Amino acid sequence: MFPVTGARTVKTYLECIPCFLRQALEASRMATHDDGVQAKIIRRVLRETANFSFSLSPPHMGQKIHRIVREETGDPDPYRAEKLRYNMLYAQIYPQAKKMVARSENPRDSALKLAVASNVLDFGPPGFNLGSKIGSILESALSEELAIDDRASFWRTMEKAEEILYLGDNTGEVFFDRLLLEHLPVEKVTFVVRGGPAINDITMGDLDDTGLNGFVSVVDNGSDAPGTILEDCSPEFRQRFEAADLIISKGQGNYETLSGIDKHIFYLLKAKCPVLARDLDVAEGSLVVKEVLPKAV
Amino acid sequence: MFPVTGARTVKTYLECIPCFLRQALEASRMATHDDGVQAKIIRRVLRETANFSFSLSPPHMGQKIHRIVREETGDPDPYRAEKLRYNMLYAQIYPQAKKMVARSENPRDSALKLAVASNVLDFGPPGFNLGSKIGSILESALSEELAIDDRASFWRTMEKAEEILYLGDNTGEVFFDRLLLEHLPVEKVTFVVRGGPAINDITMGDLDDTGLNGFVSVVDNGSDAPGTILEDCSPEFRQRFEAADLIISKGQGNYETLSGIDKHIFYLLKAKCPVLARDLDVAEGSLVVKEVLPKAV
Numbered sequence: 001m002f003p004v005t006g007a008r009t010v011k012t013y014l015e016c017i018p019c020f021l022r023q024a025l026e027a028s029r030m031a032t033h034d035d036g037v038q039a040k041i042i043r044r045v046l047r048e049t050a051n052f053s054f055s056l057s058p059p060h061m062g063q064k065i066h067r068i069v070r071e072e073t074g075d076p077d078p079y080r081a082e083k084l085r086y087n088m089l090y091a092q093i094y095p096q097a098k099k100m101v102a103r104s105e106n107p108r109d110s111a112l113k114l115a116v117a118s119n120v121l122d123f124g125p126p127g128f129n130l131g132s133k134i135g136s137i138l139e140s141a142l143s144e145e146l147a148i149d150d151r152a153s154f155w156r157t158m159e160k161a162e163e164i165l166y167l168g169d170n171t172g173e174v175f176f177d178r179l180l181l182e183h184l185p186v187e188k189v190t191f192v193v194r195g196g197p198a199i200n201d202i203t204m205g206d207l208d209d210t211g212l213n214g215f216v217s218v219v220d221n222g223s224d225a226p227g228t229i230l231e232d233c234s235p236e237f238r239q240r241f242e243a244a245d246l247i248i249s250k251g252q253g254n255y256e257t258l259s260g261i262d263k264h265i266f267y268l269l270k271a272k273c274p275v276l277a278r279d280l281d282v283a284e285g286s287l288v289v290k291e292v293l294p295k296a297v
Numbered sequence: 298m299f300p301v302t303g304a305r306t307v308k309t310y311l312e313c314i315p316c317f318l319r320q321a322l323e324a325s326r327m328a329t330h331d332d333g334v335q336a337k338i339i340r341r342v343l344r345e346t347a348n349f350s351f352s353l354s355p356p357h358m359g360q361k362i363h364r365i366v367r368e369e370t371g372d373p374d375p376y377r378a379e380k381l382r383y384n385m386l387y388a389q390i391y392p393q394a395k396k397m398v399a400r401s402e403n404p405r406d407s408a409l410k411l412a413v414a415s416n417v418l419d420f421g422p423p424g425f426n427l428g429s430k431i432g433s434i435l436e437s438a439l440s441e442e443l444a445i446d447d448r449a450s451f452w453r454t455m456e457k458a459e460e461i462l463y464l465g466d467n468t469g470e471v472f473f474d475r476l477l478l479e480h481l482p483v484e485k486v487t488f489v490v491r492g493g494p495a496i497n498d499i500t501m502g503d504l505d506d507t508g509l510n511g512f513v514s515v516v517d518n519g520s521d522a523p524g525t526i527l528e529d530c531s532p533e534f535r536q537r538f539e540a541a542d543l544i545i546s547k548g549q550g551n552y553e554t555l556s557g558i559d560k561h562i563f564y565l566l567k568a569k570c571p572v573l574a575r576d577l578d579v580a581e582g583s584l585v586v587k588e589v590l591p592k593a594v
Contacts, residue, residue: 014325014332014339018318025311035311042311043347050343054336 003274004242009057010256013275016058020049020065027069027199031078041072057256059227066198067224074239077197079171083206086172090118093134096173100138102177105126109151110142118133118176119169119251119270143174146164147271147286154266161246166216169251171206177250181216191216195234196224201253205208207268227253230261252276267294273294306354307553309573316391317346317362324366324496328375338369353554355572356524361564363495366468367388374494376468380503387415388507390431391472397435398476405480406448409438409565412585413437415473416466416567444568444583451563451586458543461486463513466548467580468503473546478513487541488513492531493521497548511547526551549573562589 024045028038048064069078097114104110118141158164164188167227168177181189191212194201204220205212222234228249230238241247247265249258255267256276267290277284306572321342325335340516345361367374401407415438455461465474478486488509491498501517504510519531525546527535538544542560546555552564553573564587568574576580 014335015323017339017343018315018322021315021318024317028311039313039351042314046343046347047316050340233462 001046009261010106010148010259010276010279012052012054012056012058012061014054015273015275016061017049019273020058020061021045023062023199024065024069027066027078028073030082031073031075031214034120037072043071044068050282052251057227057229059225059253059257060229062227063198063225063229063232070082070197075236076082077201077205079197079200083200083202086170087174087206087210089130090172090175092130093137093178096134097138097176097179098182100198102140104142108155111180111183112151112154112289113144113146113287114138114145115176115180115197115250115269116270116289117144120272135273137150141223144287146289147282148280150266150289157266158184159186159247162188163244164243164245164246164248165218165255166190166248167192167221167250168194168202169254170200171202173250174207174210174212175281178210178215179214181212186216189216191218191222192228192237193218195220195222195227195237198224198226201226209281225253225257229257231265232258235245258294262295263292266290266295267292306558307556307576307585309349309351309353309355309358311351312570312572314346316501316570317355317358318342320359320496321362321366324363324375325370327379328366328370328372330452334369338366341365341369351561354524354526356497356550356554357526359524359550360495360520360522360526360529362510363523367494369481370396374502376497380468380499383467384471384503384507385425385496387469387472387483389427390434391476391514393431394435394473394476395479403579405452408477408480408502409448409586410441410443411435411438411583412470412473412477413443413565413567413586415440415470417569422474441584443586444579445577445585446588447563447588448587450588454543454563454588455481458482459485460541461543462538462541463487463545464488464489464518464547464551465491465499466551467497467589469497470547471499471504471507472507475507475509475512478509480565483513486513487537488515489525489534490515490517491521492517492519492534495521498523498528520553524554526554539545560589561591563587564589 013087024042030039030042033116045065045068052061101107101110109202123236168174168191194203197203221228221231221237223232225232245264247263249255249265249267255269258265267288270282271280271282271286271288274284280288282288299371325338329335337527342362342365349358367373398404398407416578465471465488491500495499518525518534520526520529522529542561546552546562546564548566549569552566555562564585567583568577568579568581568583571581577585579585
């Protein structure tokens with residue numbers, strides 16, 4: 001079996017603590033308007049955090065936080081509406097993105113860049129006129145530079161790989177994952193979603209009407225962590241992970257939980273916080289396509 | 298004796314919680330480079346916050362946080378160097394501010410505005426060339442509008458008041474408090490500092506070389522809270538507070554702890570956070586000169 005213990009993941013730094021509380025507050029407000037329940041959630045999260053081992057990764061704590069929110073509110077998926085909104089926004093932007101990619105100088109590189117940048121597209125507040133902004137949103141995403149740029153190796157590797165796992169991240173951006181998948185050997189790819197609700201991360205239920213199911217084979221990882229905590233995933237998923245000769249890992253949560261794992265991985269992400277930026281030695285906000293090779297073969 | 302219990306102060310909102318942790322982290326880093334000690338502080342603050350009564354004001358929690366930091370690090374005044382730096386920066390800017398005020402159309406109004414704005418002058422990172430920036434720092438402070446503007450009443454009231462307490466806030470800006478004091482009936486004013494170190498708030502020890510001692514009579518309030526928690530202040534200070542017919546209250550911490558107290562108070566502050574801005578019904582970042590009258594006389 002794949003050795004999942006002892007691997008170095010991104011540990012929790014003290015800077016993550018205020019952020020945990022901010023996240024807990026956001027999620028509790030998403031799930032209930034009852035400020036008594038919100039306060040109860042925050043007090044539980046404070047106690048859990050006080051006892052949390054900082055040698056674990058931030059998504060370990062994220063999993064605890066969002067379980068507390070679900071338990072205290074009875075809402076099995078507090079981000080459901082938010083996720084639907086994002087799927088709808090990306091659905092509107094996808095056709096134009098696809099055209100833009102096709103007309104670009106290097107379509108597959110453009111698709112890759114959009115998949116990375118899609119982690120954090122700025123759609124503005126609910127109710128604004130998306131139609132008039134799509135062009136500028138896409139152009140600014142496409143014009144961003146990559147701070148770590150292993151694209152050349154990414155494409156070379158794709159040709160040789162036999163079994164590829166594509167670990168998804170957020171709902172909505174799944175449309176741009178599809179844009180990238182259209183340039184990958186899709187018959188060799190399995191797309192992976194979370195096994196249960198975790199913030200706005202993609203789950204099986206969030207794939208409805210996105211067109212991804214049917215286009216690529218999809219499995220869930222059996223875990224409700226906002227990352228890929230292998231020891232928390234299902235045995236079936238761990239077997240697939242072990243068998244795959246290449247992993248495409250989307251987003252910060254997957255990086256934080258997998259970095260240090262002995263595997264051939266391409267990390268596609270935006271370094272959204274100072275802790276991760278420091279770990280990757282890039283500026284905060286940087287776009288990254290980073291290859292990590294397995295140790296000895 | 299002055300009735301200090303039952304008064305409505307600004308209570309702690311859930312949004313304050315991540316901010317408490319951010320503050321605790323900042324203070325622990327100011328006090329020690331030992332990340333084991335920092336982690337111990339954060340865990341203690343998490344536990345204290347979990348048990349904190351949210352009907353108390355944020356400075357109540359601030360006091361607990363900074364006591365924990367001092368206890369765990371053995372550093373009696375972690376912000377000492379920071380405070381010295383700010384005194385030095387304001388000392389450099391003061392002469393030009395004084396000239397600018399004197400030359401302005403309404404000198405005393407300008408002095409009042411600078412005293413309010415001085416709460417948060419942006420000096421940039423350590424090591425930058427202050428000399429070349431002083432003019433623009435002052436001009437932008439003077440050109441800011443007041444979101445609540447009780448200046449007219451402020452000056453009328455000053456003439457009639459017989460015993461005025463001026464509650465100071467941060468070190469550094471004390472130079473701009475002096476600028477305002479130069480336009481007040483200083484013989485009737487007592488300037489109040491904190492009774493012990495509380496973040497970067499002004500204490501007796503921080504007045505050295507500022508020229509304030511000698512210019513105005515100064516007392517400390519006997520408390521190490523970053524605000525004015527009357528029940529935590531010395532009996533001597535509470536007697537003075539009761540006897541005074543007018544209070545000038547500088548900064549957010551004093552407002553949070555005194556708002557609702559039955560007293561004639563002018564609050565001079567910048568609404569630095571969304572919670573306070575909401576309480577005052579102004580935009581975040583607004584400058585405020587707000588008069589609150591005592592109930593029945």
